[in-house]
Amino acid sequence: MDFLNGLVAFLNFVFVPGLAYGAQLAIGALGVTLIYGILRFSNFAHGDTMAFGTMVTIAFTYLFQNLGLSLGPLPTALLALPFGIAGTALLLLGTDRLIYKFYRQQKAAPVILVIVSMGVMFVMNGIVRFLIGTEDRSFLDGERFIISARAFKEMTGLQEGLAIRTSQGLTVLTAVVVVALLFWFLNKTRTGKSMRAFSDNEDLALLSGINPERVVMVTWLIVACLATIAGVLYGLDKSFKPFTYFQLLLPIFASAIVGGLGNPLGAIAGGFVIAFSEVTITYAWKKVLGYWLPESLAPDSLVQLMSTDYKFAVSFAILIIVLLFRPTGLFKGQSV
Amino acid sequence: MSDNPYQDTRGNKDASIAKQGARGTSEGGDREGRATPAPSGPFLIGENMTGGYGKGPDILHGCTIAVEKGEIAVIVGPNGAGKSTAMKAVFGMLNLRGGSVRLDGEDITALSPQDRVVKGMGFVPQNNNIFTSLTVEENLEMGAFIRRDDFRDTMTQIYDLFPILKEKRFQAAGELSGGQRQQVAVGRALMTQPKVLMLDEPTAGVSPIVMDELFDRIIEVARTGIPILMVEQNARQALEIADHGYVLVQGSNGHTGTGKELLANPEVRASFLGG
Numbered sequence: 001m002d003f004l005n006g007l008v009a010f011l012n013f014v015f016v017p018g019l020a021y022g023a024q025l026a027i028g029a030l031g032v033t034l035i036y037g038i039l040r041f042s043n044f045a046h047g048d049t050m051a052f053g054t055m056v057t058i059a060f061t062y063l064f065q066n067l068g069l070s071l072g073p074l075p076t077a078l079l080a081l082p083f084g085i086a087g088t089a090l091l092l093l094g095t096d097r098l099i100y101k102f103y104r105q106q107k108a109a110p111v112i113l114v115i116v117s118m119g120v121m122f123v124m125n126g127i128v129r130f131l132i133g134t135e136d137r138s139f140l141d142g143e144r145f146i147i148s149a150r151a152f153k154e155m156t157g158l159q160e161g162l163a164i165r166t167s168q169g170l171t172v173l174t175a176v177v178v179v180a181l182l183f184w185f186l187n188k189t190r191t192g193k194s195m196r197a198f199s200d201n202e203d204l205a206l207l208s209g210i211n212p213e214r215v216v217m218v219t220w221l222i223v224a225c226l227a228t229i230a231g232v233l234y235g236l237d238k239s240f241k242p243f244t245y246f247q248l249l250l251p252i253f254a255s256a257i258v259g260g261l262g263n264p265l266g267a268i269a270g271g272f273v274i275a276f277s278e279v280t281i282t283y284a285w286k287k288v289l290g291y292w293l294p295e296s297l298a299p300d301s302l303v304q305l306m307s308t309d310y311k312f313a314v315s316f317a318i319l320i321i322v323l324l325f326r327p328t329g330l331f332k333g334q335s336v
Numbered sequence: 337m338s339d340n341p342y343q344d345t346r347g348n349k350d351a352s353i354a355k356q357g358a359r360g361t362s363e364g365g366d367r368e369g370r371a372t373p374a375p376s377g378p379f380l381i382g383e384n385m386t387g388g389y390g391k392g393p394d395i396l397h398g399c400t401i402a403v404e405k406g407e408i409a410v411i412v413g414p415n416g417a418g419k420s421t422a423m424k425a426v427f428g429m430l431n432l433r434g435g436s437v438r439l440d441g442e443d444i445t446a447l448s449p450q451d452r453v454v455k456g457m458g459f460v461p462q463n464n465n466i467f468t469s470l471t472v473e474e475n476l477e478m479g480a481f482i483r484r485d486d487f488r489d490t491m492t493q494i495y496d497l498f499p500i501l502k503e504k505r506f507q508a509a510g511e512l513s514g515g516q517r518q519q520v521a522v523g524r525a526l527m528t529q530p531k532v533l534m535l536d537e538p539t540a541g542v543s544p545i546v547m548d549e550l551f552d553r554i555i556e557v558a559r560t561g562i563p564i565l566m567v568e569q570n571a572r573q574a575l576e577i578a579d580h581g582y583v584l585v586q587g588s589n590g591h592t593g594t595g596k597e598l599l600a601n602p603e604v605r606a607s608f609l610g611g
Contacts, residue, residue, distance in 0.1 A: 040355040105366060108342035110354030190481070193470070197478045200467040203362045207427070207461065208524070209453035209482035212365055257352050323352060 001158075006291030008160040012149070013288070018279040019272075020168040023175035024234045026271030028248065029255035030182065030264055031226035037199045037262035038219045039100070041113035046227060046252060048124035051245035052091055053228030054235045055132045057084030058139045065141065073143035075166070077232055084232060089224035095120055096220055104216070121246075128242045136241045140167060160291075167236040178229055179268060182222070186264065191218055199262070247312065251278070254315035258322045260329025269330060274315050282308040340390070362429040362449060363390070369446020371455065374438050378402040379563055380457075380532045382426040386434035394433065395421045397588045403532065403565045403580065408558050410595065412571040412608060413584035419567040420462055422584065423536045426565070427459045428452050440531060454482055458530030462537045462567070465521035468510030472501050475509050475520050479527030487527060494523040497553060515546035519553070526557065533557065535566040551577065571608050575599050583608060 028050060035043040043049075060080030070076050099120060103113055145151075146169045149161025186192040198205040198215040206212065231245060238244075255274045259266025285303035293299070306313065322329065348354060377383075381402035388395040395418045403409040411419050424430050426437055428449045436445045439455055447455065467475050476494060480487040495502035498519040504512060509520050518538055525533060538554065539547040547570065555577055558564050568574035575581050578595030583604055591604050598604050 036355055042353040103342060106340060106342040107361075109345040109348070111345055111348035111350075112342055114353045190477075193474055193477060194481055196470060197467050197474075197481075200469045201464050203429070203461065204464060204467060205478070206362050206365050206429075206449050207453065207459050208478045209450045209528070210478070211450055261352065262355065327351070 002291045005158055005160045006288050008152075008156075008158055008162050009288045009291065012160065012162045014276075014279050014283050016162075016164055016168055018276045020171040020233075020237055021279065022272035022275030023171045024230055024237065024271075025248075025251055025255045025275050026268040027175055027178055027226055027230035027233070028252040029259065029267035029271050030179070031223045031230065032252055032256045033259070033262055033264055033267040034219060034223055034226070036256070038195055039113070039216065041110040041117060042253065042261075043223075044114065044117045044249065045095075045121035045124055046223075047245050047247070047249035048121050048128060048242075049088060049092065049223070049227040050231030050234070050248065051128045051240075051242050052124055053084045053088035053224065054231035054240050054245070055128050055242075056087035057081055057228065057232045058132065058137070058235070058240060060084065061139050061141075071142065073166070074170070075140050075142045075236055077139055077141075077236055078170075081228065081232055085225050085228045088228045089221050091124075092220040092224050093217065096216065100216075125242065125246055128245075132242070134242055136239050138239045140236050142166060165237070167233070171233045171237055174229060174233060178226070182226075182264065185222075195219065250312055250319075251275075251315040254319040257319055258329055260331040263329065263331045266329050266331035273330070274318060277318055278311045278314045281305045281314050282311050361389075362424075363431050364428045364448055365450065367428065367431075367446060367448040367451075369448075371442040371444045371447055371451075373441065374436075374443040375441045377438055377441075379405045380426070380437075380439050380565065382422065382435065382437045384435035385422065385425045385432055385437070387425060387430055387432040388421075389430055395587050396425055397586070398435070399425075399584065399588050400435075401426060401565065401582055403563045405563055406558075406561055407579040408554075408564045408566065408577055409580040409582065410574045410578035411565070411567045411582045411584060412569075412574060412598075413582075413590065414608065417584040418587040419584055420536050421587070423459070423534055423565070423567055424461075427457065427534060453528060453530075456528070456531030457534065458525035458528055458532070459534045460518075460521045460525045460536060460538060462540060466509045466517050466524065468508065470509060471506050472509050472512070472520055473505040475524050476501075476505075476527050479524035482528060490527055490529060494526055497526075497556065498523055515542045515550065518542060518546075518550060522550075522553070522557075526562075530562065532563045532565065535564065537567050537569055539568065539570060547573075572599070575609075 032043060032046050057077055057080045060083040061077045064076050064079055069079060071079055099116060103116055143166050146164045146166055147162060149163040153161045186196060194210045195215050195218060198210055198212065251274050255270035256267050258273055259270030286299055289303055290298050383400050384398045385396045386394055386398055399422050401411060401422055411422060413419050425432055428447060432445065436443055438444065439457065444452055444455060467478060476491055500516055501519055501523060509517065512520065522538060539550050551573065554564060575595040575598050581593060581595045581598040582589060583591040583598065591598060591601060
């Protein structure tokens, strides 16, 4: 019984949050890895793109709530999501037209584009803060839990409860659908294959009649979808705050690099590696270990390896370790 | 590399922020001109081509290359003569400063490379001529990218021409041997059913046996009626199968003639064919 209680506590405090966070990072990292694979630079503006998409989604969520539209038990944000994606797509295509296109025509070195994306990041960051403000806001409505801790306790008679929030279930489900769709698109459709071909060999893609500008446009559209979905899921699960999204850049890049930049499968694996490392290292294990260890060994302290304030240090440490010992990432960094 | 400050990498070799490796070097991808009618003349001709890469010095100096229907034309010459550059110029991958390119009665100088593919030109570059991370079949499919009709027949034909490709069609093209890669490269270019095929050193880096086989295949392709314009290191072997030969010297035409004439020309023999 103690073992089961410990297991449930583990699932409740480590596994389920880690899974949801991992899925959010994975979708974010997929966007980063796609841009790296196809446009050949690390897009530092990705976190703020996510913030922008979430902001538009929040605006439409409030609008729909005022109009009395809802999805019943599901959050209204899902209804607003397509509008968020459309808004982000317009922003990204506009940015590309106005800024990145010039550098493409100059055949600028990718490292220049990295710095350009940093400039774009500051501008987007400013736009988001200017429009929606800097404070924390929650836009989750509908049913809060799929299973609440109390319901679980009553059902099983265990001391520990397992709560699964709607946002967590939704995150994992959406991640599975998004990833499946993306892989289907990249591997089975004509446009998807042409994107992989362009990523592999730009000149030869040109010789095959693949229009580079079209590939770039489709890439931005997909990135708009991925960034907005990742941002909205993160916002539903936690809350929306522009600065947090800016900070998300680190774990997202860590995920993409750990998995092998340019490799979509790696981005997903990396997302979960980073998420579970962060959660397990910053979790206070006293409760779980209290159940699992014999009484004589039960810990007195919290058994928290690091305070949650240091969670970014975890992604950073993993990033450095991977870059030192396996610079191509867990999966061999290959083209998209 | 060039004077453009945007192209300066500032020594960055960090693959974790910028993807290294084969970047597009082709120019003219954003060219938006149209073809204009220009009747008469050979089927494909790059006439009086002058130009170089980017803002760099001229590499081609009034170079002319042509191929007629049903013929094989071969470009030979010493290293650095501008053979590959001439091919790229004909395909629009560098911006010409003078001269014109005409195909099938149309002036296509203002067309981008991708538009020339649509016009019926197929090009197999010397390096990086396959998509290494894609499977053999996907390589062929990408070759047929511009085709909206059913291209399964063409694919079958290419598998008949290169049976080894059919065996390996679900394998990544990057895992194949040098000779097999060249077959993928030629197959990819044939997928558009081009009106003219341009090959830049198709036998570079393959063993002599494979080379003979590749030459046989190229002749086989030519027999189907597709004119072939080819750059070749193995000058003697190439000139033997050539209807037309061009010897390039420092970016301009040194000698021109039929393959046999060039083989018999004492000057050409002395300088390029080793006596």
